[in-house]
Amino acid sequence: MGREKVEIKKIENINSRQVTFSKRRGGLLKKAKELAVLCDAQVGVIIFSSTGKLYEFASSCMKQILARYNENQDSSEAARVENVAEDQDDLHSEVNALKDAVEKPQLLHRRMMGKELENLSFNELQELYHQRYYLSRLSSVDFEKGKFPKTESKFQELDGDRLIFSL
Structure with a gap:
């Protein structure tokens, strides 16, 4: 029988949050150590808790790892x-x-x-x-072939006094 999935969201209860942090921190540091040993990798983990406390793990010297990272x-x-x-x-x-x-x-x-x-x-x-x-x-030539059609204008006289222009 497997464990049920935990929804990833902030834990509101301060005591529960601190317990979860401690357990997960331990698991994360254990995984980092295993990765360094099994794969011969340079691993550096830096963790700051919500209270500001520093936790770290380095497979070799943390300064060397940070210098290489930089x-x-x-x-x-x-x-x-x-x-x-x-x-x-x-x-x-x-x-x-x-x-x-x-x-x-x-x-x-x-x-x-x-x-x-x-x-x-x-x-x-x-x-x-x-x-x-x-x-x-x-x-x-294009004009004569009809590619550019001519516009014929006509003037029509109305009442003898004014002209209307139409196309």
Whole structure:
């Protein structure tokens, strides 16, 4: 016959809480010792009771275990900082590439509209002229094929004094 499961919540009765703490503390320290012996692991357990009393177990020197823990934390923190720096560099590169991808078409559009042409060479101006020419021809062909339907406007005269515009 097995034991019934105990709901894990704060024990309100102070005496029961203290008894449970003592029993569970003993069990936890016993498990830590077994883990250290069976697995040849460095184990350190630090427990503070609700009254502030310190209980500890160390399979070797607690200072060595804590120093090793702190070194590990520092190196993992350094690795996280390095990863963040690499991610930031990647994001900066991506942002710059996207800026270029946006600026190039905008510059081409401005030049197609006849702006910012001062710094262009003769060959670049000729190329721009040909692009504008072919683009205008393409637009007129599409327009004639009906891809861009014409909107016909009509003026209707009412009572001789005012005009109504309709599409």
